[in-house]
Structures are given as C-alpha cells and as structure tokens.
Amino acid sequence: MEPSPHLIDQVFLDKVTSAKAMTEEQRxxxxxxxxxxxxxxxxxxxxxxxxxxxxxxxxELLRKRIALGEKLELSR
Incomplete structure (x- = not known):
C-alpha cells in the first residue's frame, strides 16, 4: 500500500518543524x-x-560506493 500524498506532506511538515526547532548545535x-x-x-x-x-x-563495497559518489560529485 502506497502512502497517501497527505501523509507524505504531513511527514515532510513534521520534519521541517522539527528541524526549525533544533538548536545550532543539534543541527x-x-x-x-x-x-x-x-x-x-x-x-x-x-x-x-x-x-x-x-x-x-x-x-569494502560501501567505501567503494562513497568513493564513486565523491568522484561523480567532483566531476560536475
């Protein structure tokens, strides 16, 4: 079962609200x-x-993925 657009919007709003309430140190x-x-x-x-x-x-595979991601980011 797929989450409804309303649920997705509510989760996003909750995350934004939580982030705004964080202190600088918490962020x-x-x-x-x-x-x-x-x-x-x-x-x-x-x-x-x-x-x-x-x-x-x-x-090892995780490290390779991270390295590949960094390489791709640098090539932008």
Missing part, C-alpha cells in the same frame, strides 16, 4: 547522524544484493 550534530543512518541503509541494500558477503566485504 550541526545532525549531519554526521544522518550520514551514519544513510550508511546503515546502504549497507542493508548491499547485503541484500550480496547475501554471501561478510561484514568486511559489505564495508
């Missing part, structure tokens, strides 16, 4: 937390695509 610390969260989701996807990969291999 500063949110960056690394968001990066860690994104890495965990990416590692889950890597594990799904590579079911036989151990933790070391998953980390």
């Amino acid at each position: 500063f610390l949110a960056g690394p937390e968001l990066f860690d969260f994104a890495c965990e989701w990416t590692k889950a996807g890597i594990r799904d695509m590579n079911p036989n990969a151990d933790d070391a291999k998953v980390l």
Whole structure:
C-alpha cells in the first residue's frame, strides 16, 4: 500500500518543524547522524544484493560506493 500524498506532506511538515526547532548545535550534530543512518541503509541494500558477503566485504563495497559518489560529485 502506497502512502497517501497527505501523509507524505504531513511527514515532510513534521520534519521541517522539527528541524526549525533544533538548536545550532543539534543541527550541526545532525549531519554526521544522518550520514551514519544513510550508511546503515546502504549497507542493508548491499547485503541484500550480496547475501554471501561478510561484514568486511559489505564495508569494502560501501567505501567503494562513497568513493564513486565523491568522484561523480567532483566531476560536475
């Protein structure tokens, strides 16, 4: 079941409201937390695509993806 447009809008509004309520320090610390969260989701996807990969291999593939992303960003 797909989320309704109203639900999507409400979630977005809640996130914006929460972000506006943060202190400068909280916003500063949110960056690394968001990066860690994104890495965990990416590692889950890597594990799904590579079911036989151990933790070391998953980390290696994550690092390669990050390096590729940085390379693509620099080539803009």
